[in-house]
Amino acid sequence: MTVFKGILLHFWKYKILILILLAAFFGFAIMFSQGNSSDNYNSESLRLKVIDHSQSDISRGLIEYLNVNNEAEIINEEKTDIEALEEEIFLSAIDGFIIIPPDAQPRFMDGDPVVETTSDRRTSKHLQLQTAIQQYFMFLKADFDTTGTLHPNETIELLSESIDVKIHESVDVEAQSNFDYMKNYTNFAGYWIMLFLLIIVGNVMSEFNSPELKQRINVSPMKTGTFMYQMIISQIVVGLVVVAFMFFGAVALRSGELSGVPLGKMLAALILITAFTLSIHYVIGALTTNKFIINGLANFIAIGMAFLSGVMMPLEVMGETAQNIAQYLPLYHFTQIYAEADITWSESAFPMLVVALYTIAFLIIGMIVENKRKISS
Amino acid sequence: MIMMDGVVKRYNDLIALDHFSFTARDGEIVGLLGPNGCGKTTAINCMLSLLTFDSGEIEIFGEKVDSNNNTVKRRIGIVPQELAIFDKLNVYENIDFYCGLYVSDNKERKKLVEEAIDFVDLEKYRKFTPGKLSGGLKRRLNIACGIAHKPELLFMDEPTVAVDAQSRHFILEGIKKMKAKGTTVIYTTHYLEEAEQLCDRMVIMDQGRSIAQGTVSQLQKSISTQERVEVGFLTEDQDMKKRLEELPHVVKVSSKNGNYLIHFETQENNLPNLIKFIESNDLTYTELTSERSTLSDIFLELTGKELRD
Ligand SMILES: Nc1ncnc2c1ncn2[C@@H]1O[C@H](COP(=O)(O)OP(=O)(O)OP(=O)(O)O)[C@@H](O)[C@H]1O
Ligand SMILES: [Mg+2]
Numbered sequence: 001m002t003v004f005k006g007i008l009l010h011f012w013k014y015k016i017l018i019l020i021l022l023a024a025f026f027g028f029a030i031m032f033s034q035g036n037s038s039d040n041y042n043s044e045s046l047r048l049k050v051i052d053h054s055q056s057d058i059s060r061g062l063i064e065y066l067n068v069n070n071e072a073e074i075i076n077e078e079k080t081d082i083e084a085l086e087e088e089i090f091l092s093a094i095d096g097f098i099i100i101p102p103d104a105q106p107r108f109m110d111g112d113p114v115v116e117t118t119s120d121r122r123t124s125k126h127l128q129l130q131t132a133i134q135q136y137f138m139f140l141k142a143d144f145d146t147t148g149t150l151h152p153n154e155t156i157e158l159l160s161e162s163i164d165v166k167i168h169e170s171v172d173v174e175a176q177s178n179f180d181y182m183k184n185y186t187n188f189a190g191y192w193i194m195l196f197l198l199i200i201v202g203n204v205m206s207e208f209n210s211p212e213l214k215q216r217i218n219v220s221p222m223k224t225g226t227f228m229y230q231m232i233i234s235q236i237v238v239g240l241v242v243v244a245f246m247f248f249g250a251v252a253l254r255s256g257e258l259s260g261v262p263l264g265k266m267l268a269a270l271i272l273i274t275a276f277t278l279s280i281h282y283v284i285g286a287l288t289t290n291k292f293i294i295n296g297l298a299n300f301i302a303i304g305m306a307f308l309s310g311v312m313m314p315l316e317v318m319g320e321t322a323q324n325i326a327q328y329l330p331l332y333h334f335t336q337i338y339a340e341a342d343i344t345w346s347e348s349a350f351p352m353l354v355v356a357l358y359t360i361a362f363l364i365i366g367m368i369v370e371n372k373r374k375i376s377s
Numbered sequence: 378m379i380m381m382d383g384v385v386k387r388y389n390d391l392i393a394l395d396h397f398s399f400t401a402r403d404g405e406i407v408g409l410l411g412p413n414g415c416g417k418t419t420a421i422n423c424m425l426s427l428l429t430f431d432s433g434e435i436e437i438f439g440e441k442v443d444s445n446n447n448t449v450k451r452r453i454g455i456v457p458q459e460l461a462i463f464d465k466l467n468v469y470e471n472i473d474f475y476c477g478l479y480v481s482d483n484k485e486r487k488k489l490v491e492e493a494i495d496f497v498d499l500e501k502y503r504k505f506t507p508g509k510l511s512g513g514l515k516r517r518l519n520i521a522c523g524i525a526h527k528p529e530l531l532f533m534d535e536p537t538v539a540v541d542a543q544s545r546h547f548i549l550e551g552i553k554k555m556k557a558k559g560t561t562v563i564y565t566t567h568y569l570e571e572a573e574q575l576c577d578r579m580v581i582m583d584q585g586r587s588i589a590q591g592t593v594s595q596l597q598k599s600i601s602t603q604e605r606v607e608v609g610f611l612t613e614d615q616d617m618k619k620r621l622e623e624l625p626h627v628v629k630v631s632s633k634n635g636n637y638l639i640h641f642e643t644q645e646n647n648l649p650n651l652i653k654f655i656e657s658n659d660l661t662y663t664e665l666t667s668e669r670s671t672l673s674d675i676f677l678e679l680t681g682k683e684l685r686d
Contacts, residue, residue, distance in 0.1 A: 002474060002477030002478055002481075003478075005474075005477070006463070006466070006470075006474045006477075009465075009466060009470060010463070010465050010466070013465040013466075204465075207463060207464065207465065212457065212459045212460065212461045213461050213463065215427055215457070215461070216455070216457060216461035216475070216522075217478065218427060218444070219425050219427065219450065219453065219455050220450060220475070220478035220479060221447035221448075221450040221451040221478065221479060222478045223447065
């Protein structure tokens with residue numbers, strides 16, 4: 001296993017570069033991950049004070065409804081000091097106060113704004129309060145319009161049920177956002193693996209493919225078949241280690257946020273793109289041992305394909321021509337393996353097959369190029 | 378051990394080996410000498426079956442060369458003219474890699490690698506990558522990579538280029554020790570002193586042909602001038618050149634720095650004859666030096682070229 005060991009030793013010599021590339025990758029991944037989770041809007045319980053001048057069914061209903069999720073304290077209407085209340089908001093002692101006017105019921109019937117609210121407009125709590133009040137009156141109005149009478153208690157029940165539904169829906173939303181994140185992550189990981197393998201494997205193998213060293217190894221009793229075998233095995237090992245880093249890195253990064261993510265398909269996709277990249281590298285290696293050309297080609301191929309396959313930006317943004325070209329690129333099919341959160345294995349089979357066929361095609365091209373070169377030398 | 382008979386190798390129009398024949402016996406150090414481009418490396422590559430050839434025959438260890446014959450390959454070592462070392466691996470790892478192509482047993486290999494490091498005296502540099510080694514140290518590493526597995530037959534293609542005199546001496550002594558243990562060595566070099574000191578036999582090549590073979594003394598006998606004597610006289614004499622030419626065994630007389638350079642065809646009694654001539658003619662000489670033919674004279678006479686670039 002001297003060649004196998006020798007090649008792995010070479011990869012080890014690139015450890016600093018590999019670490020930098022990995023750090024850059026996970027740096028991006030963590031950055032995206034944080035931006036993503038802050039989107040999850042969490043409603044908090046509001047501390048409110050209510051001055052009820054109306055003492056009607058609808059005002060009592062509103063207070064009851066607000067108390068479902070918040071703390072609404074009714075204060076004495078005689079001793080109301082608006083300025084003091086504003087001061088309390090300013091000091092964050094309360095999140096807002098509501099004044100229900102005496103003519104609340106007729107206002108409601110006329111479709112006029114019923115209550116007056118004060119809260120800090122700069123915080124999300126302002127919006128939360130507005131939404132809660134709007135919801136209450138909307139439901140109440142819908143009920144009134146159909147039945148012609150007011151039933152605040154039933155409205156509250158209805159609203160509470162709809163909150164349950166909402167909570168249920170928001171789980172789905174979470175799954176979708178989990179999937180979206182992992183989809184972007186896997187897209188980026190696919191691109192990164194291509195670039196990484198083309199550069200690192202390219203540089204290592206260009207050394208082994210240099211004519212002096214090849215001749216020298218040819219003189220030794222190492223059989224060509226054994227040499228090839230060890231070379232392929234070592235590349236596969238490196239490829240799998242990289243995939244494992246990408247995959248388990250994501251799993252660690254997103255632990256607890258993985259429901260609804262087709263992880264198996266993503267892993268399969270990453271393994272396939274690794275195999276495909278190694279097959280491209282095989283063709284490049286058969287064409288040249290010049291490191292500059294290898295690095296140039298690596299960037300060109302990886303970035304070009306990434307752009308045209310929707311890995312860098314959604315294909316829909318690009319023109320029709322780009323979209324048409326993309327259909328023929330393996331990286332596009334790579335993204336199709338995990339295109340939907342609930343994709344089935346039979347739906348993934350076709351894009352998986354396409355990537356595998358591309359890999360085989362490149363291996364055959366590589367063999368042809370290599371044989372041509374052997375004959376001409 | 379090696380038998381090469383009438384080998385022809387063409388690169389398109391260029392004939393790199395022109396019916397080249399060559400033999401090396403067990404335990405010999407055979408020098409392959411010749412000017413740049415005469416076909417030394419090509420001959421070695423044919424023997425190693427790195428190159429196919431157009432006609433002729435090559436046998437090593439009594440078997441026809443064949444790039445798939447791994448039992449023969451296992452017994453051969455090569456120190457190539459072009460450095461064949463990995464830039465990213467350090468001294469130890471490089472030697473270990475090449476040794477590993479022949480020896481799979483870890484313990485034995487470790488021992489062999491250590492011996493190779495001692496052989497080229499690179500102990501101080503074992504953790505250095507080639508990028509941090511000087512040209513001569515890289516050459517020494519190249520040698521270590523070729524000899525580590527203790528081959529029975531070793532090809533060394535100009536191994537000591539750019540190696541300083543002290544290390545070269547160290548390496549030559551090492552090769553002599555290998556010979557003492559029975560290794561056969563095929564050695565190409567541009568340093569004639571090295572060949573004279575090291576080689577049992579030499580093959581002189583020019584334009585793909587072997588033009589002379591033998592030991593140094595055998596080769597010396599094959600050329601016309603065996604000894605050159607330079608002499609200067611106090612007084613000028615018009616006829617002096619002619620009179621010197623009449624001395625026994627003189628091939629020719631030429632002039633050099635105002636002195637006469639007398640070429641003799643044997644090595645015996647040339648100086649006594651000349652001194653007798655000086656005394657009997659009552660001449661006073663200002664300078665008198667004698668020089669036996671060296672390999673480089675042999676070379677010059679056989680090929681018409683200086684060996685050194
Ligand atoms: N791959 C090749 N293609 C064409 N011609 C070649 C090739 N390799 C060598 N030659 C030619 O064959 C001839 C012999 O070359 P070779 O390398 O054997 O010389 P050499 O004796 O080793 O020279 P040197 O002392 O400089 O190493 C040269 O004229 C060289 O130009
Ligand atoms: Mg040469």
